[in-house]
Amino acid sequence: MTSVDDAVTATAAGPGPRRAWLGMSVLLLPVLLVSMDISVLFLAMPTLSADLAPSAAQQLWILDIYGFLLAGLLITMGNLGDRIGRRNILLAGSAVFGIGSILAAFATGPEMLIAARALMGIGGATLLPSSLALISVIFPAARQRGVAIGVWTAFFAGGSAVGPVVGGFLLHHFWWGSVFLVNTPVLLVLLVAGPFLLPEHRAVDRGLLDLRSVALSIGGILPVVYGVKHAAAEGLDAEALVTFALGVLLLVLFVRRQRLLDDPLLDLRLFANRTFSLAIGASLTGMMSLAALSYLASVYLQSITGRDPLAAAWFGIPMAVAVFVFSIGGSGIGRALGTRLAFVVALLASAVGNLMLLGVGVDGGVWWYVAGSALTGVGYGVAFTLVSDVSVSSVPPERAGSAAATSETSFELGNALGLALLGSLATAVFRASSGTSGTLGDELREAGSDAGRVATVQESFVTGMHTATTVGALLLVVMAAATWFFGSHKQTGAAEARRAH
Structure with missing residues (x-):
């Protein structure tokens, strides 16, 4: 400004x-x-x-x-x-x-x-x-x-x-x-x-807001996510393909327009900086996996283990505390380990925590969730603080405002995509495994006192949850590998020098 x-x-x-x-x-x-x-x-x-x-x-x-x-x-x-x-x-x-x-x-x-x-x-x-x-x-x-x-x-x-x-x-x-x-x-x-x-x-001294860019960004995001959700829920039909293709087309037009504007909504030049791009990737994948983990675990604790909302909520406290504490300490960990290594360790810790949910089952294993979610909280807390820090400090000061807005968008978009993509994946696996087309609640109500059917429905949900959290863990591992192999020592060092001053 x-x-x-x-x-x-x-x-x-x-x-x-x-x-x-x-x-x-x-x-x-x-x-x-x-x-x-x-x-x-x-x-x-x-x-x-x-x-x-x-x-x-x-x-x-x-x-x-x-x-x-x-x-x-x-x-x-x-x-x-x-x-x-x-x-x-x-x-x-x-x-x-x-x-x-x-x-x-x-x-x-x-x-x-x-x-x-x-x-x-x-x-x-x-x-x-x-x-x-x-x-x-x-x-x-x-x-x-x-x-x-x-x-x-x-x-x-x-x-x-x-x-x-x-x-x-x-x-x-x-x-x-x-x-x-x-x-x-x-x-x-x-x-x-x-x-x-x-x-x-x-x-x-800013120009007029470019309303066409606003329309293209919203008009592109919603059809893409809707197409993915519809394909997961109903199969890859014409509606899913058409809406997804329309969204991609509008997003392509959005990107092309940003390249032509003197005052764009999204400054695409920021992504030429590898440190900035990797930080955005870390926030996107981190929030995707966190959103899926939180949502699916909440459903599991209530609909599978039979706990009421408050009893289920107590099991989320260790992760909440870990995220908060390690968010505050994230910058210090980054200075101690170096930004690139701190990112890698944080992403891998979150991945291991997600994989620990494989120990959760219909008849027990809830403490695997408690331990795993607490470990993910440590990783997410460090990673998200580094994202906010690196996104601003890895670019010239005159571009820091645009970088901050972009990092916030990646957090929110990651959360939305986590629910849409990984949540839809869990639903698709649940329906394929149970042979149903409804929701978990619908199927449990229809099963009534049929113990065998209830067990099948619950096992199918747990299988879907395992699949989604495992995919989330794999995304975190891929992001950690990308950060390690493609992170620039020169750019990271420059960013740390700016933060020190």
């Missing part, structure tokens, strides 16, 4: 330490809510499904639409924030997010819930880029800013892991809509305190 408005210029030296950290605490509120809302439905789905009776396709859209719109609009909203002000868009997005939360809490059918989740995704897309951008205004000193970004990353990564825990507590005491309604008082604090504790930040 080349210039800012008077409010920012007046506070160029940054607020005092006490006011700065008060402002930081306000910025963490939307980060925590957005990341929690990615995973909060994992535990709520069985209860919600029994009440609203969504179809298999509707269940996937309830889970997916929030992440898809969040991923597709992050870069757009980041650009819009430059034009109308980061604080302005943060507060406006909070209001939209709150309205969507209320509508979701009181949804009377799956269609209404999908629409409400879409509105939450639109509002949520304004919160992450604006909150991260405002940190550089609140903490102008490099050392303080580094600490603040580490805390921001810990809340972002930890929020996704702690979402099921909070959701389990709420579901134990209230109805399923409470997992959305809890957002409202938190957002009210942000809306009241934000104008007093957060400075404004606005670039004054």
Whole structure:
């Protein structure tokens, strides 16, 4: 950003330490809510499904639409924030997010819930880029800013892991809509305190927002993911092929347009830097595997082992703690081991943790999940913090804002693709193994007291879960190998030198 408005210029030296950290605490509120809302439905789905009776396709859209719109609009909203002000868009997005939360809490059918989740995704897309951008205004000193970004990353990564825990507590005491309604008082604090504790930040010489690029990016992502989901659920038919091909075509047009624009939504030159590209790949594969692991494990703990939402949530605490702690310490581990080696170790630790779920079965092995998920939490925590750090420090300072927006998009897109691709893979294996076409809940209800049929359905789900988490582990291993063999010593060293200063 080349210039800012008077409010920012007046506070160029940054607020005092006490006011700065008060402002930081306000910025963490939307980060925590957005990341929690990615995973909060994992535990709520069985209860919600029994009440609203969504179809298999509707269940996937309830889970997916929030992440898809969040991923597709992050870069757009980041650009819009430059034009109308980061604080302005943060507060406006909070209001939209709150309205969507209320509508979701009181949804009377799956269609209404999908629409409400879409509105939450639109509002949520304004919160992450604006909150991260405002940190550089609140903490102008490099050392303080580094600490603040580490805390921001810990809340972002930890929020996704702690979402099921909070959701389990709420579901134990209230109805399923409470997992959305809890957002409202938190957002009210942000809306009241934000104008007093957060400075404004606005670039004054940006051109008009390229609406064609916005349409092409959203229009490309949704058909591609829908085509993959439909193929996994219904087979590779004409609908799957046509929608997938349409999405690919629109994404190709999006990329071509970005190459021609002087002020693109996505600066493709960033990917010429191998360190940056590998960091983005690590966040994408990491979030894919984490999303699939969290969702499938939540269903397993409730529908297979028979635990209620709160009891299932307690088993997620070790991973939540590991993600949060190692997110805060990730930068220090990177300095101790070197960025490239730290990435490789973190990705391999996450892969081993995913593979440990092979010890989970219908009749036992839940502690394999606890140990495995805790180990993945260590790996994810380190890797995600390094992604935020490397994405900014591996590029010239004048391109750091675009790099940060791209890394956030990769996190959200990875989560969405994890649910769509690995989740659909688990569903496809479940249906092929059990010889059914419905969901796990549908088949268990139809089986009734038929113990043999119940056992077959449960074994089929566990087989699907094993397949999906194993594929997730393989993706992490491939990403670790790519980081080791293609990571540039020269670029990594330069990035570390910039971070040291």
